[in-house]
Amino acid sequence: MNRADTDDREHQADDGKCNAPRRAWARSLPARASALLVLVLLLASMQSVGAVHARAEEARQPNIVLVFMDNFGYGELGCYGGGITRGAPTPRIDKLAQAGLRLTNFNVEAQCTPSRAAIMTGRYAFRSGCGSVPLTDGLYGLTQWEVTMAEMLSDAGYATGIFGKWHLGHTKGRFPTDQGFDEWYGIPNSTDEAAWTHQPEFNAAAKEGLSDYLIPEYIFSGKKGSDPTRVKVYDLNERPEMDRACIDHAKDFIKRQAQAGKPFFAFLPLTLTHLPVVASKEFKGKSGNGKWGDVLMQIDAYAGELLDLLEELKISDDTIFVFTADNGPEMSPGHQGWSGPWRGSYFTSLEGSLRVPFILRWPGKVPAGRVSNEIVHEMDLYATFAKAAGGKIPQDREIDSLDQSDFFLGRSTKSQREGIVVYVGNDIHGVKWRNWKMLFKSLEHGRGTDNFVTHGFPQIFNLYEDPKEEYPFTKDSAGKLWVRWPMGEILKAHAQSFQKDPAVKAGTPDPYVPPSK
Ligand SMILES: [Ca+2]
Numbered sequence: 355m356n357r358a359d360t361d362d363r364e365h366q367a368d369d370g371k372c373n374a375p376r377r378a379w380a381r382s383l384p385a386r387a388s389a390l391l392v393l394v395l396l397l398a399s400m401q402s403v404g405a406v407h408a409r410a411e412e413a414r415q416p417n418i419v420l421v422f423m424d425n426f427g428y429g430e431l432g433c434y435g436g437g438i439t440r441g442a443p444t445p446r447i448d449k450l451a452q453a454g455l456r457l458t459n460f461n462v463e464a465q466c467t468p469s470r471a472a473i474m475t476g477r478y479a480f481r482s483g484c485g486s487v488p489l490t491d492g493l494y495g496l497t498q499w500e501v502t503m504a505e506m507l508s509d510a511g512y513a514t515g516i517f518g519k520w521h522l523g524h525t526k527g528r529f530p531t532d533q534g535f536d537e538w539y540g541i542p543n544s545t546d547e548a549a550w551t552h553q554p555e556f557n558a559a560a561k562e563g564l565s566d567y568l569i570p571e572y573i574f575s576g577k578k579g580s581d582p583t584r585v586k587v588y589d590l591n592e593r594p595e596m597d598r599a600c601i602d603h604a605k606d607f608i609k610r611q612a613q614a615g616k617p618f619f620a621f622l623p624l625t626l627t628h629l630p631v632v633a634s635k636e637f638k639g640k641s642g643n644g645k646w647g648d649v650l651m652q653i654d655a656y657a658g659e660l661l662d663l664l665e666e667l668k669i670s671d672d673t674i675f676v677f678t679a680d681n682g683p684e685m686s687p688g689h690q691g692w693s694g695p696w697r698g699s700y701f702t703s704l705e706g707s708l709r710v711p712f713i714l715r716w717p718g719k720v721p722a723g724r725v726s727n728e729i730v731h732e733m734d735l736y737a738t739f740a741k742a743a744g745g746k747i748p749q750d751r752e753i754d755s756l757d758q759s760d761f762f763l764g765r766s767t768k769s770q771r772e773g774i775v776v777y778v779g780n781d782i783h784g785v786k787w788r789n790w791k792m793l794f795k796s797l798e799h800g801r802g803t804d805n806f807v808t809h810g811f812p813q814i815f816n817l818y819e820d821p822k823e824e825y826p827f828t829k830d831s832a833g834k835l836w837v838r839w840p841m842g843e844i845l846k847a848h849a850q851s852f853q854k855d856p857a858v859k860a861g862t863p864d865p866y867v868p869p870s871k
Pocket residue numbers: 424425465466628680681
């Protein structure tokens with residue numbers, strides 16, 4: 355896949371899909387200007403196909419390091435108002451933000467599994483049958499039919515490694531090394547499972563063989579082309595040192611690829627700050643301000659280790675480094691994180707669930723010290739990385755990812771995206787458009803364990819005026835209800851997209867064949 359192909363895809367998207375509904379969430383110019391632009395681009399592209407090919411050959415494929423924290427709230431880092439207010443400064447990550455782009459409206463899906471599905475596929479998680487964390491069916495995760503970010507980058511010539519939590523399947527054929535990663539060290543499911551083997555009732559039930567899935571969580575090690583092996587049980591003794599091990603394996607991977615001169619994708623879905631929140635022995639008690647300060651020191655130091663390694667290997671300038679998270683903060687007392695100025699925990703449709711920290715550094719390419727409140731979704735990394743890497747975006751399915759290269763690289767002050775559909779599990783709770791949000795459903799008190807509430811009349815919030823989503827429109831403010839129309843277009847386009855390309859049902863076994871084939 356070369357750059358020209360990627361560009362073709364964009365033209366196709368502009369020409370074929372930029373109908374009225376699509377315009378509501380993807381920016382567009384007025385029709386005449388747009389037609390003129392297409393003509394200019396067409397003429398330019400006719401003249402420059404050769405040049406584009408040459409540029410693609412010349413351009414070094416950047417390495418990509420993607421740190422993807424777990425249940426790490428918007429408010430935790432110093433550069434987002436946390437740090438010392440949470441018990442420990444985060445100087446390394448704050449400095450990273452100064453050296454790159456920091457987003458204040460970077461959106462994710464509300465739970466672990468869907469967020470991982472979305473970032474890996476560039477598609478809303480509902481499309482891949484991963485709209486919810488697995489609750490009762492152990493056969494979950496991405497079907498082989500999905501083209502993961504790792505597969506896309508692998509096809510473009512990248513070495514791919516994942517070090518941490520997958521949570522997109524724990525059965526044969528669904529491990530990360532079955533989905534495009536060359537190597538993996540980490541856990542297939544989630545960190546709460548580390549407590550299981552400490553419970554006599556679990557151990558007794560597991561012995562009964564009541565379910566194939568009633569087994570302890572294991573730490574796995576795997577290579578593409580063979581079944582991953584169980585290294586050891588992931589229990590409460592291993593939990594504090596899990597991220598240490600992931601960082602060490604990632605550093606080893608990065609060193610090997612740098613020495614081989616091969617572009618790499620290092621995906622680090624670390625396990626903090628998912629419950630149980632525990633610092634490693636190296637950091638326990640170190641902040642002097644309790645557990646949360648300790649883990650913040652740890653996270654900051656680990657990010658610093660990765661950055662130092664890139665410097666030592668002299669590849670900082672050739673590496674896109676992203677620090678972000680899969681969803682908003684934990685809700686369980688004793689482990690709860692902080693969503694900063696927003697309200698709500700993960701598993702909700704509130705901004706605290708959807709907005710997470712996002713920092714991207716690419717020295718010499720992405721302007722330093724920029725902060726933006728433009729709407730970006732984690733899905734957008736798929737097309738954006740594809741552009742940077744010369745990767746190929748699948749053409750035979752709905753892709754929700756928008757290429758944010760121009761925005762990230764500072765060629766545009768605007769994101770390609772003006773809105774998102776807000777899911778909680780497999781349910782659409784609402785929609786965001788510009789600074790507005792409309793919710794049809796909520797969690798009663800803003801915590802993921804609360805009862806679902808369906809609103810008799812949709813709640814509409816101006817997020818500039820009401821960041822905590824406390825004062826939905828009443829009859830007194832009905833004059834602004836016009837905002838529902840552009841929001842309605844987003845929802846209509848989203849609903850229509852499933853007619854052409856139906857969602858994969860949760861629990862679908864492989865091989866999955868789309869109905870149109
Ligand atoms: Ca999570």
